[in-house]
Amino acid sequence: MSGSEQGDAGVTVLVVDDEPQIRRVVRNALDGIASRVLEGSSAREGLDLAASAQPSLVILDLSLPDLDGLEVCRDLRAFSSVPLIVLSARHSDQDKAALLDAGADDYVTKPFSTLELQARVRAQLRRANRTDGANKRLVAGGLEIDLARRIVRRDGVEVHLTPTEWGLLRAFVANRGRTLTHRQLFNAVWGRAEGDAQQYLRVYVGQLRRKLEADPVRPKLIRTDPAVGYRFDPDA
Amino acid sequence: MHVRRWLAWWLLLAVATAALLPLRARLDKAHVALVFLLVVLGGSAGGGRLLGVTLAGAAFVLFDVVFVPPYYTFRVADPFDWLVLVTFLVTGIVAAQLLERQRREAEVARERAGEIDRLAMLGAETLNAPRPADALHAIAEVIRQGMQVDRCDIELGGPSAEVDERSDETIPARKRRMALDIRGERVGTLVLASVHPFLLSRDQRRVLGALSYYAALGVERIRLAGAQEEAETLRRADRLKDALIASVSHDLRTPLTTIKGIADEIARGGDHTRAYVIEDEADHLSALVDDLLDLSQLAAGQMPVTPALNTADDAVGAALQRVEGAMQGHEVKVQLGADWSVLIGRFDLAHTTRILSNLLENAAKYAPTGTPIVVRAWRENEWLCFAVLDAGAGIPPAERDEAFAPFVRGVRARVETRGTGLGLAIARQLATVQGGRLDFEPDANSRSRFVLRVPAAPANDGNESL
Numbered sequence: 001m002s003g004s005e006q007g008d009a010g011v012t013v014l015v016v017d018d019e020p021q022i023r024r025v026v027r028n029a030l031d032g033i034a035s036r037v038l039e040g041s042s043a044r045e046g047l048d049l050a051a052s053a054q055p056s057l058v059i060l061d062l063s064l065p066d067l068d069g070l071e072v073c074r075d076l077r078a079f080s081s082v083p084l085i086v087l088s089a090r091h092s093d094q095d096k097a098a099l100l101d102a103g104a105d106d107y108v109t110k111p112f113s114t115l116e117l118q119a120r121v122r123a124q125l126r127r128a129n130r131t132d133g134a135n136k137r138l139v140a141g142g143l144e145i146d147l148a149r150r151i152v153r154r155d156g157v158e159v160h161l162t163p164t165e166w167g168l169l170r171a172f173v174a175n176r177g178r179t180l181t182h183r184q185l186f187n188a189v190w191g192r193a194e195g196d197a198q199q200y201l202r203v204y205v206g207q208l209r210r211k212l213e214a215d216p217v218r219p220k221l222i223r224t225d226p227a228v229g230y231r232f233d234p235d236a
Numbered sequence: 237m238h239v240r241r242w243l244a245w246w247l248l249l250a251v252a253t254a255a256l257l258p259l260r261a262r263l264d265k266a267h268v269a270l271v272f273l274l275v276v277l278g279g280s281a282g283g284g285r286l287l288g289v290t291l292a293g294a295a296f297v298l299f300d301v302v303f304v305p306p307y308y309t310f311r312v313a314d315p316f317d318w319l320v321l322v323t324f325l326v327t328g329i330v331a332a333q334l335l336e337r338q339r340r341e342a343e344v345a346r347e348r349a350g351e352i353d354r355l356a357m358l359g360a361e362t363l364n365a366p367r368p369a370d371a372l373h374a375i376a377e378v379i380r381q382g383m384q385v386d387r388c389d390i391e392l393g394g395p396s397a398e399v400d401e402r403s404d405e406t407i408p409a410r411k412r413r414m415a416l417d418i419r420g421e422r423v424g425t426l427v428l429a430s431v432h433p434f435l436l437s438r439d440q441r442r443v444l445g446a447l448s449y450y451a452a453l454g455v456e457r458i459r460l461a462g463a464q465e466e467a468e469t470l471r472r473a474d475r476l477k478d479a480l481i482a483s484v485s486h487d488l489r490t491p492l493t494t495i496k497g498i499a500d501e502i503a504r505g506g507d508h509t510r511a512y513v514i515e516d517e518a519d520h521l522s523a524l525v526d527d528l529l530d531l532s533q534l535a536a537g538q539m540p541v542t543p544a545l546n547t548a549d550d551a552v553g554a555a556l557q558r559v560e561g562a563m564q565g566h567e568v569k570v571q572l573g574a575d576w577s578v579l580i581g582r583f584d585l586a587h588t589t590r591i592l593s594n595l596l597e598n599a600a601k602y603a604p605t606g607t608p609i610v611v612r613a614w615r616e617n618e619w620l621c622f623a624v625l626d627a628g629a630g631i632p633p634a635e636r637d638e639a640f641a642p643f644v645r646g647v648r649a650r651v652e653t654r655g656t657g658l659g660l661a662i663a664r665q666l667a668t669v670q671g672g673r674l675d676f677e678p679d680a681n682s683r684s685r686f687v688l689r690v691p692a693a694p695a696n697d698g699n700e701s702l
Contacts, residue, residue: 094540111522199545202585206547206578217553217570224554227586 011125012036012053016046016072017061017087022110026059026087029114033121043067047075055082057124062088062099062107070095070102077103083124087112097181097228105178123177126235138173140234143212143221145173154212164189165208172222172232181229205230242287245279249291253298260303265317268303269324273331280332284339288332296325354378355446368461372454379426379447383440387429390416390451392458399425405441408433414444416452424455476535479642480528487524487656491517527658531642534665541584541669545693548572548579548613548620555592556611563600566626567608579613581620583690587666591674592622594659595686599626602684619672620692623685630684631676639676640664663688 013034015026018041027037038053040046043064050058058076062069069086076084086099086107096107105127106120138145144153147170152159161169171180171188180188185201209216223231252271256263272295280288300321305313312318358378365371372390380388399415410433416424426448428434436444495517498510533539552570573579592611599609603626610625631639642661660674667674672690679685 094542111518202544202546202550203578203580206549209549210578216549217572218556219553223557224550224585224589226554226589 010035010056012038012055012057013121014038014040014046014049014053014055014058016040016043016049016058016064018042018064019061022061022087025114026117029117030121033118033125043072043075047072050076050080050082056128057083057085057121059085059087059121060104062086062095070098073099073102073104083128085120085124094227097183100179100181100228101183107179123233123235127177138176138234141220142214143234145169147173152212159211161208161211164204165211168204168208169212172230176232176234179225179229179231185229238283241283245275245283245287245291246294248278249275249294249298253302257302263303265303265320268299269320272299273324273327276328277331277335280335285332285336288335289329292325292328292332295328296321299324351443355450358447358450368454368458372451372458375447375451375454379428379444379451382443382447383428383436385428385430385434387427389427389429390455391425391427392455393424405436408435410434412436414448416448416455418452418456423452423459426451473535476531476642488521491521524656524658527656527662530662531658531665534662534669539587539666539669541587543582543584543670543691545580546583546585546588548581548622551583551585551588551592551622552611552613554585554589555596558589558593559596559600562597563609565605566600566603568596569608569610571610571612573614579615579620580693581690582693583620583672584666584670587670588622588688588690591663591666591688592624594663595624595688598659598686599624599628599684602626602628604628615692616689618692619689622688622690624688625679625683625685628684630678636676640674 011034013030013036015023015030015037016039017023017026020041023039023041027039030037034056038049038055040049043066046058046060046064049055060069060072060076064072067075069088073084073086076082084104084106086096086104087110088096088099088107089110099107105124108117108120136146136148138147142155144151146152150166152161152169167189168185171185174188175184182201189201205222206216209219209222212221213219221232221234223233225231249272252275256268256271260268276288276292276295279291300310300312301308304317304321312321358375361371361374365374376388376390380386399413400409410430412428414426414428415422416426495514498506498513502508502511530539549572552572556568556570596609596611603609607627610623612621612623612625614621640660642658664674667688667690670690672688674686674688677685677687
């Protein structure tokens with residue numbers, strides 16, 4: 001447990017990892033982003049720090065010796081809505097979706113590059129600072145989305161969306177910068193109802209892309225995370 | 237049928253009596269006895285013992301009443317005539333009995349012949365069934381029917397299994413367990429079970445003896461097939477292990493040596509920009525570790541697969557996203573059909589993305605600098621097809637079979653390019669585990685062309701009106 005004082009005023013990041021080398025790499029990556037970095041070497045210590053120090057963001061290793069990563073996510077979410085980035089080893093694609101479903105906001109796969117981690121951290125901090133009102137109306141690139149008036153324009157031309165496509169877009173805009181799992185998208189669009197339409201989720205995303213993206217095969221707005229889901233990131 | 241046959245013989249007896257009646261004054265008793273005996277024997281042979289005996293009785297009465305004076309009474313004038321009558325009766329009955337026994341024996345012989353036919357058929361089925369387990373089920377079913385029990389199970393397993401004592405054969409039981417032996421060695425157990433306690437007749441036990449020999453053979457066949465499969469798996473694992481050791485010793489050591497060397501240079505105050513080489517080498521090692529893990533998961537049949545409805549757009553898009561920066565200046569042209577409709581398949585998106593990005597990276601490595609790489613997707617009957625084409629030399633015909641094996645790189649590639657040598661092996665296996673296939677199919681201009689086929693799905697049934 002140590003603190004370093006630099007970076008943006010008031011941004012405290014908690015890093016929980018049992019490997020001191022990884023904590024060091026992450027701490028160095030946060031240089032210039034966070035004003036203070038707290039370190040925990042076990043899940044218990046991490047959860048205690050998250051409760052007592054009220055960090056702006058938590059970076060959590062998936063494989064801690066004392067508690068399963070999924071458990072830690074759920075425990076943390078029981079008392080805090082702090083942005084949470086999970087560090088995971090590859091070869092756990094199914095686990096990643098489960099983690100996001102359990103409340104993680106994003107994940108970074110080991111071995112990760114410093115640039116990638118920094119981008120993810122910045123995106124989460126930006127997301128946390130955005131007010132609800134900012135999501136009602138969104139202008140990015142050639143796209144203009146007004147959720148309240150149900151209007152989407154691409155390069156000034158109004159685009160007609162089906163109800164399902166609207167549901168998807170609403171979920172994407174509300175969670176911009178965040179990877180949504182298929183399950184989260186199902187729940188956002190169809191609620192808890194079961195139905196045949198759900199298996200076509202990815203087809204609907206494809207249709208939405210064809211209406212919003214300049215090149216649907218090289219999407220800039222709705223990016224695919226093959227094993228997990230989709231990320232709507234007009235700011236990237 | 238039965239009644240009609242009886243009536244016919246009774247009628248014949250009546251006709252014979254009526255025919256002899258006008259001649260009775262001139263007939264000897266022996267003539268009458270012989271004619272009646274003919275009828276009785278005929279009846280026995282044609283209608284069985286009961287008909288023979290009753291015909292003999294009736295003929296005896298007719299003989300006495302109609303042909304032995306005084307006529308139309310039971311009385312017999314000459315006591316010697318009794319001898320004739322009784323001899324006739326006894327001859328008739330004994331002949332009926334003998335004929336019956338003869339017929340029984342013929343029937344048993346026919347049954348045995350049928351049994352032998354069934355056993356021969358079962359033997360042929362046992363040997364012919366494509367899967368050993370099917371043969372065993374067939375045998376169990378034949379035994380169940382033959383023994384008229386509710387269940388017949390054949391359990392695989394060695395000498396430890398419990399079986400009944402021989403002396404228990406005479407006690408009714410709900411369940412009987414018998415050893416299945418081959419060359420004196422226990423290979424399994426035959427279990428017969430019924431709701432009600434049952435006994436097996438001597439005949440049933442005899443047939444069971446023959447059938448259980450087939451059951452034992454069936455069990456043995458399963459054991460041998462299993463052993464063969466295991467041996468094949470071991471051989472494959474062994475080959476992979478050899479290739480792996482060869483690869484690890486070369487492909488892992490080379491970057492480690494570089495990393496160590498450069499780190500040392502920097503530590504001694506060398507050029508810090510050389511640290512980027514360490515990062516490159518680390519990336520390469522990381523890719524190799526990923527590939528090795530994937531390959532071992534695939535080899536062990538433990539690669540998770542989640543096929544779902546996915547679009548070709550998504551797979552191609554995700555693959556392009558993944559290889560961004562690794563395309564070494566090659567332009568990638570995407571052709572996903574001219575019309576507005578989305579191509580849909582039932583496949584694992586992560587695996588398909590991986591396959592396509594492996595193919596794209598390969599193409600970027602082998603195609604001449606500056607030439608474009610083309611990705612195509614189209615529907616072909618029940619397949620959704622993806623093709624990656626490049627202007628490279630492709631794979632020489634002699635190397636095409638080997639190209640998809642792990643750790644194989646083209647002769648040229650070994651010198652000029654760098655990779656893990658696992659890309660195509662992993663890609664093909666990832667295609668197979670999701671019910672698809674990956675082939676090298678050069679096009680007419682003999683350009684390099686890999687085609688991935690995954691199961692297609694019907695167009696969006698859950699479509700809303702647009």
